[in-house]
Structure formats: C-alpha cells, structure tokens
Amino acid sequence: MQQLTRAEEEIMQKLWELEKAHVKEVLSLMPEPKPAYNTVSTIIRILEKKGVVGHEVVGKSHLYFPILRKEEYKKQSLKQLIQGYFEGSFSQMASFFAKEENLSTKEVDELLSHLKKDIKDK
Structure with a gap:
C-alpha cells in the first residue's frame, strides 16, 4: 500500500x-x-x-x-512508523512515548492492563 x-x-x-x-x-x-x-x-x-x-x-x-478501511491504513501506518523510527520494536516505541508524554505510573499500569486484555482476547 x-x-x-x-x-x-x-x-x-x-x-x-x-x-x-x-x-x-x-x-x-x-x-x-x-x-x-x-x-x-x-x-x-x-x-x-x-x-x-x-x-x-x-x-x-x-x-x-x-475503499481503504481506516483500520487497515492505521495498521499499515503504525507498522511503517515502528519500522522507520524504532528499529521494528514496539517496546522501543512504547518506551519513547512513555518518556515523551511523561506518563504516570498509573497510566503505564493502565496501558499494560489494556495490552494484557487485548492479548488475552486474541
């Protein structure tokens, strides 16, 4: 695409x-x-x-x-972002945004909770 x-x-x-x-x-x-x-x-x-x-x-x-669904474009764009700026590592990207956005411990815990739930639902 x-x-x-x-x-x-x-x-x-x-x-x-x-x-x-x-x-x-x-x-x-x-x-x-x-x-x-x-x-x-x-x-x-x-x-x-x-x-x-x-x-x-x-x-x-x-x-x-x-014709292009928004979800499909979002997925492709995110993959390109991770490949281009974070050496293909989602954890590097998440770490970068956590630092840049000054996420609180509570926000990081919420993010982890969402990730665990999404993985579990697969």
Missing part, C-alpha cells in the same frame, strides 16, 4: 467520517483556512488513482467513498 501525503490523509479522514460525500461536503469539514474546491477535488482524484477512494455518479456529480 502506498503511503499517503498529509493532505491525502486529511481528505481520507473526512471521507472515513462521512462514509460517502461530494467534494463540497468534504470541503465543509476542512479547517480554516479552507483549501480551494479544486484542490480538494484534485486530491480526491489522486486518491482514486491510488485505489483508496471510489466514486459513484449521482446525476451530474460524483459521490466519493473510501
């Missing part, structure tokens, strides 16, 4: 939220200063070429929808 640019990710976030949308609906959710309509339309067409967005014709317009 291709990595998405920051602008493409931002558009995908809106499409995941809306599920199906016209360009103007995606644009309405964009933060200020809003990009131009043509910019959003171009990015959506690029996402279509990448195979992560599809469309259906409704009258004279297009209704866009995500």
Whole structure:
C-alpha cells in the first residue's frame, strides 16, 4: 500500500467520517483556512488513482467513498512508523512515548492492563 501525503490523509479522514460525500461536503469539514474546491477535488482524484477512494455518479456529480478501511491504513501506518523510527520494536516505541508524554505510573499500569486484555482476547 502506498503511503499517503498529509493532505491525502486529511481528505481520507473526512471521507472515513462521512462514509460517502461530494467534494463540497468534504470541503465543509476542512479547517480554516479552507483549501480551494479544486484542490480538494484534485486530491480526491489522486486518491482514486491510488485505489483508496471510489466514486459513484449521482446525476451530474460524483459521490466519493473510501475503499481503504481506516483500520487497515492505521495498521499499515503504525507498522511503517515502528519500522522507520524504532528499529521494528514496539517496546522501543512504547518506551519513547512513555518518556515523551511523561506518563504516570498509573497510566503505564493502565496501558499494560489494556495490552494484557487485548492479548488475552486474541
């Protein structure tokens, strides 16, 4: 799967939220200063070429929808982050964030509890 640019990710976030949308609906959710309509339309067409967005014709317009599921993209992005910055080690990444975010002992215990539960549920 291709990595998405920051602008493409931002558009995908809106499409995941809306599920199906016209360009103007995606644009309405964009933060200020809003990009131009043509910019959003171009990015959506690029996402279509990448195979992560599809469309259906409704009258004279297009209704866009995500093909790529958010969970799948999240999983791939996290794997790339761990590989690229933490030598493939989840524990190095967790340690880094624990230090950077100044997690309390209680927060670390909660994190461990969640991890144990997730492993147990597998």
